[in-house]
Amino acid sequence: MFKKILIANRGEIACRVAATARRMGIRTVAVYSDADAQAKHVAACDEAVHVGGSAPKDSYLQWQRILDAARATGAQAVHPGYGFLSENDDFAQACADAGLVFIGPPPSAIRAMGLKAESKQLMEKAGVPLVPGYHGADQDPALLRREADRIGYPVLIKASAGGGGKGMRAVDKAEDFAAALASCKREAINSFGDDAVLIEKYVQRPRHIEIQVFGDTQGEVVYLFERDCSVQRRHQKVLEEAPAPGMTEAMRQQMGAAAVAAAKAVGYVGAGTVEFIVEQRADDSMSFFFMEMNTRLQVEHPVTEAITGLDLVEWQLRVASGEPLPLRQQDLRIHGHAIEARICAENPDNQFLPTTGTLQVYAKPRATAFERGAVRIDDGVRQGDAISPFYDSMVAKLIVHGATREEALALLDAALAQMHIVGLPTNVQFLRRVLASPSFAQARLDTALIERERAVLFDQEPLGLPLAAAAAVAHALQSEAARETADPFSRRDGWRSHGPMQRRFDFEFHGEPAQALLTRRRDATLQLAVGDEQADFAWTALGDGALDLRWGGRRATVNIYQKEDEAQVFSGLGATQIIVIDPLTHAGDAQAEGGRLTAPMPGKVVSFAVKTGDKVSRGQPLAVMEAMKMEHTIAAPADGVVEELLYAPGDQVAEGDELLRMAAASV
Template identity: 75%
Template structure:
């Protein structure tokens, strides 16, 4: 077994690999960029070596620097994690040439399976069913357009070297194909350095089911069952679970054996995932088609670990050191059900725009509340860390396990309720809405679930204005009480020698202004009015937060104040309410209109207009890139472009004015 390995990655996967290595008494070496100098994975490993600038192309994609770091540190092997160089055959071969073990498949297997088009041709020769499409080498836009028209819409354009939903576009009609192709190719170049694409028929009501496979250097292969990854946004996975609901034992075996055959065809070694599109037919019948093979460990591998009781990173290390697979196929079994939720820094209600900022509050669920099962958090951040625009938006992975799917669902919702993040937007509440939706709860799964349940998932408010305002006021009063002195004239509770005091409050809640009035009665009780609703306000500090009762409703809320914003977390959900300082905001006027600003920090990719152009509401104006994804900015109204304030390639901060539009 290795004595020391270098982990050529960052964030949660670097911490995940290091945790298993530590348990196996293997020393670890981290690498880090300028942006990651204080990152969790740097301190989590035994050693750390700086490898370059913040952008991946200046650090985590510079394999020559990584190999030099490994040799300088005395590491015997390199674990690539996932993403970055994990599926780069040149890197795998360079490790071998440098006398280092690449903890993954041989370069030949990565090359055979790494390009989607070539791998599909390989599977076609092997008789594996494929989705109708074009996988050829001629990449001229005109030919790709003709092939898409021949296949029939909707079609899916996919970067041949892609993964993680990047370089992928669904196209519903022929006239949209050219623009989607150009955007897909730009994103593919930025993420993978290769703009080759393939075009496939976009299956209706498809499920995304993948098989975990493992091979060793002795020719042994197993499959560790399946994962359902159908719940996706922008072709990126949101929730993953194992085993796949509704999967028959016969189909599980058929797909597993097909996945092993695919791995065996390329002499695969280590952990890999064979992904299938599963077509659902009337009556419950399902047909599967090969989609691609990911020649690495997957983000969602913890759900497989949960149902098998195995450590897949340990298997990777053992296989890479020359050992045989620890178990044979007949020794593997499924135990219970597991679900993983990807917690990301993004705004689901704003088209999932990525978010950056500081984790001022980062509270994880307490495992002590889950006596009958397990809750696991895989992350690479700590409270106080900054989420930068340079890398993926994922903050953490929340994994739960139960004896049944229903138990796992309940445990996941409770764990999400206990996950509290303040400082940037996240998808935690959106994930709770998905988990509670009828489609997901009843395992009515396909890749369009989020679009189908849109009315239930977006812009939902589980804590209304009355309780949000009551929570903010209770927090204010408790803070004031903690600061007050013993002199009755210094008290801030409205105490006076006679009569009552009415204290006004003003809030902004979900984009609307609201007023509240708190009456301090002479007997010490409080009367609160929020809008038309009025009643006694009773509250006290409890073990789980503030216990609040107002207008016949009760709530236990954890309230965190950041500036003027109170972040309210409760079992039923979470919300934000902004307290308006009436004196500070007196006399303010509304900001001037006609400005188009960057919705997030990132890079300006291109402008679709120039000064003097007339534009219509909804017309694309510019393309920005952040966290390795492209985002199109459209005109909010009809008008004329007055001025472009940046050039393509410029880096901009959130809120930067990109261009001016006039009437």
């Protein structure tokens, strides 16, 4: 077994690999960029080496520097994690040439599966079912258009060298094909350095089910059952679970056998995932088709670990050191049900736009031993860390394991309710709504679930003004009580020699002004009025910032985190924000200037779709930005005329920078 390994990655996967290595007595070396100098993964390893600037191309993709770091620290092997260099066959070969063990498949297997078109041809020879499509080398746009017309719409354009939803577009009609193809190719060349694409039939009511495989150097391959990853946004996974709901044992064995055949066809060694698109028919029968093979450990590997009781990183290390697979196929069993939620810095109500900022509050549910009824958190951040524009927007992975799917659902919702993140928008509350949606709760899964359940998933207000205002009032009273002295003449409890005391609190809730009126009676009891609701009011501090609210026969436990005038309210029902207005300092809201369009996040201007003097309509695409590995379209908020473009394609812009100016359309 290795004495020391270098982890050529960052964030939660670097922390995850380091944890298993430490348990096995293996020393670890971290690499880090300028942006990650104080990152959690650096502290999690025994040594750390700086490899360059903040952008991945200047650090984590600089494999010569990584190889130099491995040699300088005496590492015997390199674990690539996922993303970055994990599926780069040239890097795997460079490791071997440098006398280092690459903890992953051989370069030939990465190469064979790395290009989607070639891998489809290979799988066809191996007898693995394929979706109808075009996987050829000729990339002439006219030919690709003809192939799409032949296959029949809707079709899916996919970057041949890609993954993770990058360089992928669904096209519903022929007239949209050219624009979608151009966008795919831009995103593919930026993400993978290769703009080749393939065209496939877009399967209706598809499920995304993948099989975890493992191979050793003795030629043995096993499958560790399946994961359902159908809940996606932007073709990227949101929730993953194992085993797949509705999976029959016969189909599990068929898919497992196909996955093993795929792995053996390329001489696979180590952890890999064979991804299938599953077509659901009206009679509930299903057919599966090979989609791609990810030649690395997957983000969602913890759910497989949960249902098998295995440590897949340990398996990787043992196989890479030459040991045989720890178990044979007949020794593997499924235990219970596991679900993973990807917690991301993004705004679901704004097309899942990634966000940046500082984790001012990062409160997590208590992790438990990973067994039945357990909660696990994999992350690479701490409170006070910044989510930067340089890397993926994922903050953490929250994994639960229960005896049944129903138990796992309840555990995950409870754990998400305890996940309090303040400082930037996240998808935590959106995830809770997905869990509660009829489709997900009843396991009616397909990749269109989010769009189908749009009415219950987006633009929801779970708490409402009355509870938010009551929580803010209780928080204000609690804060004042903590500042009081023992001097009775300094107390602010509202005691007076005659009549009740009344106190008004002013708020802003979802852009609208609001008030709460608190009345303290002679007997010291409280009454609170918010809008038309008026009732007895009481609260108790529970510790750790939690408050127990009683108001009008209702009771709720809430946590409030307030910075300046913004108060974030969390409860078992959900979370919301309310603005607390101090009448002594509040000077009113500034009016937003009309006619300005600003960058929603730091990034790079890819292109403008308009020029000075153009008349545009509301919703018309104006510009394309690239940030956090994805392209984002900036659309016109209203009808108008373009007055000036303030940047050129290729320019870097900061969040809030004005990209172009528009004048209102003349009437």
